[in-house]
Each structure stands twice: as structure tokens, then as C-alpha cells.
Amino acid sequence: MKNRIVPASLLGAALLLLPAPTRPWQEPAAAGGAPGLRYEIWVELDSAGKMLLGKEEIVWTNPSREAVPDMLLHLYWNAFKNEDSALLREAAAEGMSGRGAAPDDGEWGWVDITDIRLADGSDLKPGLQFVTPDGPENPDDQTVARVLFPAPVQPGESVHLRLDFRSKVPRTVTRSGYYKNSFFIAQWYPKPGVYEEGRGWNAHAYHQNSEFFADFADFVVHITVPQNFVVGSSGKQTEVTVDESTKRTTYTFRQAMVHDFAWMADPHYLKIERDFIADREVTAQEYRETARLLGLSVEDVRLPNVKMILLIAPAHKGQIERHFRALRAAIKYYGLWYGPYPYETVTMVDPPFRTRSDGMEYPTLFTAGTQILTSKDVLSPEGVIVHEFGHGYWYGLVANNEFEAAWLDEGLNTYSTARVLARAYGPGAPPLVFKGIPLSWLLRIPKNFDFELNRAAAINNVRYDPVTAWSWKFYNSGSYGANVYMRAATLLSTLEGLLGEETWARIMRTYHMRYRFRHPGKAEFIGVVNEIAGKDMTWFFDELLDATQAFDYGVAAISSVKVPARRRGVYDANGAREEMTSKKIADLEAEQAKSPDRDGAGPAYRTTVVLRRFGEARVRGDAQVKVLVRFKDGTMETRSWDGQARWARLEFIKPVAAESAQIDPEGVWLIDANLANNSRGADGLRRNVVKLMTQLLFTVQSFLHFVSSWS
Amino acid sequence: MGVLKAIANGMGTTFRKPRLLVILYVINIVFAAAVAFPFFIIVQTELGHSFLGSSVRPVDLMWLGEAALKYGDALPALLGGLLVAALLCLALHVFLNGGVFGRLLDREGRTTLPTFFGDCGRYFWRFVRLFLVSLVFLLLTFGIGLRLLSALLDPLIESAVTEWLPLILSNLHLLAALLLLSIVHMIVDYARIAVIADEEAKVLKALRHALNFLKKRFFRAWAIYLVIVAGTLAGTVVFYAVLGALGGPSVPLVLMGLVWMQLYIIFRIWVRILFVSAQAEFYRSHPY
Numbered sequence: 001m002k003n004r005i006v007p008a009s010l011l012g013a014a015l016l017l018l019p020a021p022t023r024p025w026q027e028p029a030a031a032g033g034a035p036g037l038r039y040e041i042w043v044e045l046d047s048a049g050k051m052l053l054g055k056e057e058i059v060w061t062n063p064s065r066e067a068v069p070d071m072l073l074h075l076y077w078n079a080f081k082n083e084d085s086a087l088l089r090e091a092a093a094e095g096m097s098g099r100g101a102a103p104d105d106g107e108w109g110w111v112d113i114t115d116i117r118l119a120d121g122s123d124l125k126p127g128l129q130f131v132t133p134d135g136p137e138n139p140d141d142q143t144v145a146r147v148l149f150p151a152p153v154q155p156g157e158s159v160h161l162r163l164d165f166r167s168k169v170p171r172t173v174t175r176s177g178y179y180k181n182s183f184f185i186a187q188w189y190p191k192p193g194v195y196e197e198g199r200g201w202n203a204h205a206y207h208q209n210s211e212f213f214a215d216f217a218d219f220v221v222h223i224t225v226p227q228n229f230v231v232g233s234s235g236k237q238t239e240v241t242v243d244e245s246t247k248r249t250t251y252t253f254r255q256a257m258v259h260d261f262a263w264m265a266d267p268h269y270l271k272i273e274r275d276f277i278a279d280r281e282v283t284a285q286e287y288r289e290t291a292r293l294l295g296l297s298v299e300d301v302r303l304p305n306v307k308m309i310l311l312i313a314p315a316h317k318g319q320i321e322r323h324f325r326a327l328r329a330a331i332k333y334y335g336l337w338y339g340p341y342p343y344e345t346v347t348m349v350d351p352p353f354r355t356r357s358d359g360m361e362y363p364t365l366f367t368a369g370t371q372i373l374t375s376k377d378v379l380s381p382e383g384v385i386v387h388e389f390g391h392g393y394w395y396g397l398v399a400n401n402e403f404e405a406a407w408l409d410e411g412l413n414t415y416s417t418a419r420v421l422a423r424a425y426g427p428g429a430p431p432l433v434f435k436g437i438p439l440s441w442l443l444r445i446p447k448n449f450d451f452e453l454n455r456a457a458a459i460n461n462v463r464y465d466p467v468t469a470w471s472w473k474f475y476n477s478g479s480y481g482a483n484v485y486m487r488a489a490t491l492l493s494t495l496e497g498l499l500g501e502e503t504w505a506r507i508m509r510t511y512h513m514r515y516r517f518r519h520p521g522k523a524e525f526i527g528v529v530n531e532i533a534g535k536d537m538t539w540f541f542d543e544l545l546d547a548t549q550a551f552d553y554g555v556a557a558i559s560s561v562k563v564p565a566r567r568r569g570v571y572d573a574n575g576a577r578e579e580m581t582s583k584k585i586a587d588l589e590a591e592q593a594k595s596p597d598r599d600g601a602g603p604a605y606r607t608t609v610v611l612r613r614f615g616e617a618r619v620r621g622d623a624q625v626k627v628l629v630r631f632k633d634g635t636m637e638t639r640s641w642d643g644q645a646r647w648a649r650l651e652f653i654k655p656v657a658a659e660s661a662q663i664d665p666e667g668v669w670l671i672d673a674n675l676a677n678n679s680r681g682a683d684g685l686r687r688n689v690v691k692l693m694t695q696l697l698f699t700v701q702s703f704l705h706f707v708s709s710w711s
Numbered sequence: 712m713g714v715l716k717a718i719a720n721g722m723g724t725t726f727r728k729p730r731l732l733v734i735l736y737v738i739n740i741v742f743a744a745a746v747a748f749p750f751f752i753i754v755q756t757e758l759g760h761s762f763l764g765s766s767v768r769p770v771d772l773m774w775l776g777e778a779a780l781k782y783g784d785a786l787p788a789l790l791g792g793l794l795v796a797a798l799l800c801l802a803l804h805v806f807l808n809g810g811v812f813g814r815l816l817d818r819e820g821r822t823t824l825p826t827f828f829g830d831c832g833r834y835f836w837r838f839v840r841l842f843l844v845s846l847v848f849l850l851l852t853f854g855i856g857l858r859l860l861s862a863l864l865d866p867l868i869e870s871a872v873t874e875w876l877p878l879i880l881s882n883l884h885l886l887a888a889l890l891l892l893s894i895v896h897m898i899v900d901y902a903r904i905a906v907i908a909d910e911e912a913k914v915l916k917a918l919r920h921a922l923n924f925l926k927k928r929f930f931r932a933w934a935i936y937l938v939i940v941a942g943t944l945a946g947t948v949v950f951y952a953v954l955g956a957l958g959g960p961s962v963p964l965v966l967m968g969l970v971w972m973q974l975y976i977i978f979r980i981w982v983r984i985l986f987v988s989a990q991a992e993f994y995r996s997h998p999y
Contacts, residue, residue: 180872315873353873372874435885436878444955446770456776460783662762674777679762689754689764691965696750698972701743705979707797711804711842
């Protein structure tokens, strides 16, 4: 059934059937009104020719107080059209090579708008032109096009566009594409940018180091594929029509209040459905504790049931339960902490072999990623499942601009992923694989929490870029990943430590629920932090996210010396002048020691602790550098330093010498670049250091023995 | 002589000449301590007075991240140093091989430092030439043999429809590489044995002796090699299983861990000696 295009007049009726997220906690009206954007798309997959043939209807309502003369449309697949696209030029500039950098000959992809008209039939094609909104660096990029309207769209007025498009599916470079008869189709349809009052259309080219930004919309998508194909998609499947004459099937998916739509098709995939039943997953005690933490009622934090759909390769059939367990944990904890999942379905796709589409988020659908041989010690695929589902919250629901503030979704989500994994699974071993075989089968690989890995990457990449840089303006992919994901996550963990668990939990909840179905930026996030914390924490973002300076306070020295009861020199007393010599002092002290009627007071010790600020970043606001000094009699004393100068010297007079000094004893400042110098003890080698050295020696011995075997 | 008898006789020889093991172990640990010394200094400087030193684990991301930040710029120099150490170690063992092979093939002779190092010097240049020949073999094996195999397998891997085929084929490729490597090692070992046992001054002639010897009894010779490899792997599994049980920072456990690791190094050095002695027994039982 090739031309089963629904007439445009039925568009309105079709949209009425959308599975809108109509639960009371996320009523779209409460979140800023119904979306000003509606799509209905009919797309047919030519699996042999690797083509998509599509028709698209877009109804866009001008949300601003400005007359809008044009529209910017994303044509992302033109990023795979030739080596002059921004994406491929940036990949080449980073020295990427092979299929990960560009398609091979004959495997290019592209999208053409073959016809574009207003609903009244006015032809807009002559005014359609490619534009480069991100500057002149990539003049031949064709991933953004401008279409001019015959007359400006007035505030509140709607424009109804009808497009025909034709796309060549690329052999996958980054996530979208095919391998043999498997297809993962993302960023595939002409998609308007986001209109921002005072700034115009916000649309960016498809860059190497960036993701996406679009407006919330209601979608109806009809996907026609060969009859034997299994299809998974964003949204909820509402209809299936089989055309026996053409041996093709059309699936209709609908979803309200999402800002993107992706799908996959493969003839061999398994499709399994399960239910997340909230009352089975969350205990009454967990509800009560969450409600107390957030200052809400139990009803406010109660979770809904969700239909979980898994599309998985037959080769990974044995991992079905692992996938669902991870997804249940993610739905539970994101839901409890940030707010209930508002959609009826979530579709989890085990990416088709060699489509390189693993680990990516789309509204109500995400791709996981695993391999046939796995280890229980390694949290894979769990980590990617939790993370990509989490993007349904940070990007999907709270839809910041991923081009301009990627840390707001990647950072918040990396932080959240670490928390969920730690809560649901504990630490995991790194996913080290050799020739497809997990190394944890062969070796005892130490486990770590995600926050430890995040911190290690964070402190090593501070010098390259601020966290808040625009995505494609990072030094390179490594800096983008380390800063946007891991440093941001580490800073959020630090902020959590600084503000306390309860305040932090309420900040995250408030930010999420307030900006659901909206496009917040950094200012909105900081606003919520300041509001809930009850103090101005802007300095934290200025000092640590917007800057490229290391945060490192340390204990430089600790020493305790006996305070002499008498001092040498010439003293005036009773009109006379007497010199106190070393010998006199020694004699007096010896006599005092022998004296039976001494008052029992022993010698006093002066302990000096020198603190240093090794990094450029400073604590500000009411934050202080806390120092805990332990003494040999078991007593402790805590002092605070404002941390502004480069160093501070603290003195303590005590009857005993000091044992150690420790900065940040509560471990708040996870972002501190050198935790080793945060404490200093008087005693020497520590047992674990000895153990480390013995293992180091063994490693070198083994290495040398291995080398000798080649002699 | 059968495979197991050659190995059993080889074992007997290694037990009769324990000083070989002592010499090689002492050289190994002294060399390793020298190479590891800068790392010891770093660990002691960074952690010796820090609370982190009480909790640090062997692979501790909290500290490794800091070490990378602090010493990352020195990494090229560090790797360069390791490369130099590896090359020195290689040269040293080309030299020591003379002593190992010489003493093992001198059944009745005693192993003393003068006799050991005397053999090292006596056979050094011949063993250097054999080492260079082994590089040619390796080049042929990896540069041509395995590339041909890759050319055969790559189209199959490229056209795979699931992960299984690439997984199996790439592991078969690895297995082939290891087996070929074992054959190269074995040939060169027998050539070294021939140098001493046949008092052959010309290494190419010794190599020909070895190849002729192996031509007639290749699979038995290879079986000796593979059985010892299998035994080594079994020993390694036991080692890691016990080492895992010795976790924890208490002094007795740290000491037991240290002793256990050193026993394993001794075991591996012994295995190296066993390779030579078993092959020497096998060679001598079939006079050229």
C-alpha cells in the first residue's frame, strides 16, 4: 500500500487521538499551554534502495509577540551528504578516520525537500535556501534551510506547511542509518527550529560535538515498511494496517508533548512488552521517605504504571531480564526523585548490529547497547539503559538547548545515572573487553562507582573549556565529553554536598517539575538553586562551571613543637635586667621536673597547620574551607578558613602534639583536584601504600618477565 | 622420548639446578625494583602522609585521576623510560640465556656464578644472532602469515549479520597468532639447544639442525610446549584465585600477598627454565 496518505483535512481529527500526557501532575496547560507545533508524517521505507519517501504536515503557531517572516528547518541527514558538512568537517578536523568519520563510497545519506507549500497551495520551494546560522566556518553545510513565508506569521497565528521529502538512508556514521536490513531512523524529517522572542529562530547545524533542540509538539507518524519488519518507535502504536497486495504494513504511532520522533525497523528483531507496576516496585516506606525528603505528600510522589517495550536482537535474547531490570530501576528512581514519568510507554531499543546507534535518547524511546558476551561485574548494558532513560527527564521533559547548554541535560543526567546505579547496583567494573571477551571473566577488575570515574575525568579536563561552552566550540570531543558530562556531574555532586541532601533533593525536584515541557537554561537552574537553598549560590557557577580554573585546597604542612616555659634573652624585672641563658633555662626545668609539688601541668605544644590554595578557584559566599585537626590525646578541633588568600597558617596550643590535619573532613568538595593533599598526618607510610607498592613491584616484575620471554 | 617423560625429566633437571632459579629471580627483582623506584617515590610522596593512603586501592580512580593530572605531562618520558628498561631487559636476557641453556645442557656440571656467567659470555654472540633470526621469523609470521589470514577472514567479518561471527573469527585469528608465536619460540629454543648440544658455532647451521629435528617430530615437540603452557595457565588461575582471597590492608595479609606474588614470579621463572630443560631432554633423546 504505497500511497496511503491521510488527507490533510483529517490532520486535526488525527491529533485528537493522541495519547496526551494528561495526568494531573503534568497537565500541559500547567506547563505553559498546549504545544504550538503539530506534525503528521507519512513515511515509507524502501529497504532495498535504502530510501525514505515522506510526506509531512507541520502546523506551527507563532508563540511570540513578533511577526515571523520565515522558518528555519533542520535537514540533519544532509550532514551525511558529503565531506563539506559541518559534522564531517569537524570529525576530520579532530583526526577521526574510518567509517566513524564519514560514510564509505556509495553509503552517503541526504534529505531533499521535493515540495513545500502552505495549506492553501502556495509554493514555498522557490524561496527555500540553505543557511549557516553558526557562522562562516562551514559555508557548504546543508543541515539548516530557511523557508520564506509569503506574509509574516503574526503573533498567535498559525501556519500550516505541507512537505514532500525524499531521503537516502546513510550507512550509519552517527546513530542514524542502516546496516544490511537493519534501520535506525533518527533526525530524519524536516524539523523546525525553536522560535525565541527577541532572538529569532534558534537552529544550529548538525555538529560533531552537539545534540539537538526542538519544540514540544504533538506527533502522528505513519510508518510503512515491508510486512516482515518489526518496528519500534517513539510514542504509542495505535494502528496497524496490512496491505497484502504490496506485502507492506503501516504502523501508526502517536504522541503528544514530545520534541522529537525516532524509529527502527528490522526483520529479525524480538519485541517484548512488560509493565512497570509502581506498587510492586516501590514500597510504602520508600514513598514515605521520598515524600519526607522532598517535603511533599505521599500522593505527590506516587508513581504511575508504564508500558515498557523492548526491541532486542535475537543474539541478545539472554539479556532480556537484565534490560528490564535496569529500566525498572530507572523508572523508579527518576520518578521518585524528580517526578513521575508522564508518558504511557517507553521503548528501549537494543541497537541493530553495526548501526552505531547505541546509547542515544529520543522522547519515549532510547537505544541501549550491549554485546553477546557480558559480565555480571560490569554494569553494561545497565549503565547505558539508566542513562538514556534518564534523558527522558533531562532533555526529554526538561528540554534545554543541547547545542548551547549541553551540560544541563548531560551533566544532570550523568549525575543522576551515577546515583541510580549506586542505589540499584552498587559499584561496577569497567567494561574492558578483548576480542569481544569481557576481561572481568579472566581478571579480577576493581569496581568503581560512576562518580569516581566522573571526577577523574573532570579534574583532568578543567583546563580546556568551561562546562558551559556551546557544544561545538569545545577544544575537542574529549573535552566536550569530560566537561559536559563528567565535570558537570562532579560539580553537581559537590553542590549536593555543600547544600545538603534534603535541600539538594528539593532543588532537583523543583527544577524538574517547574520546567517540564519547557526550555530552561542556566539562569533558570541557578534561579531554582538560589531559591530553594535560600542563598545566592551564583558564585559556585561563576567560579566552577563558567571558568577553567582548578579547585584545590590542601594541607601544606603540620608540625607540633613544645612551647618553652621560658625564653632566652634579656628581660627587665623589678628594675633589674637579667639574661636568661640556655643553661639557666635547662637548670630551672630540671629543678621543676624534680619538684614534688608541681601542679601536674605538663608541657604545652604549639601546633602549626599551613593551608594552601593551590588552584585558582576559590570558595565564595558563605562557604568556608573547614579544617579538622586531630590531637594525640584523641581530641579534635575544627576551624574554618575563608580560603581567599593563597595560604593561611593556623596555630593551636594544646597539651599534646597534633596527629593530623584534614581539609574538608566531610568530603564535600568532590571537585577538589587533589584529595591526597587534603590531609596530612604525622606518621609515615600507610599500610595501603605498602600494599600498593608491593603490587606495583609485582606488575613491573611480570612485565619484565614477559619482555624477557621474547629474548 | 614421550612428551610427559621429557617434561618429567626436564623438571628433574630444574630441581637439580635450583641456583639457576635463584640467579634469575634475583636479577628480576633487582631490575624491577630499579624500574619501579620512581613510582615508589611518587606513591610515597603523594600518599605517604595522606589519609588517602589508608584507603587507596591498587586501581583507585580517585587517586589515579589525580596522578594523571599531576604527572600526565611526564607520561611520554615515563613510557620512554619503560621502553628503554624493556630493551635493556631484552638485551640482558639474550645474554642470560647463554647461562640458562649452557647450565641446563651441562647435566653434570655445577651451577655457580662463574660457570653461569661464563656460559653467558661464551654463547652471547651466537644467541644475539639467533635473536635477530627470531625477529625475522616473527616478521614473517606476523607481517605476512597473519596478514594473509586476516585477508581471508576480514571479508567474512565484514559481511557478518550478528556479532558471533566476528567474535569467533577474531578469536581464531588470535589463537592462530599465539600458536604461530609458540612455534617460532620453539624453533629458536631448539636452535639455541643445538648451538650448545651440537657445539655448533654457526647459528644458521644450528637453526637447520633444529628445523630438521622438528620436521621429524614436530607435534611431539609442540605438545611439550603446549602442555607446559597449559600448566602455566592452570598455575596462573590458582594464583589469582588465592590472591583475590588475600585482599585487605592488614599487615599479615599484605605480607602474605607479597610472598604469594613473589612465589608466582618464581613459578613463572621456573616455567621458563622448564621449557628449556624439557626441550633439551627431548632433543638429547633423539641425537641429530
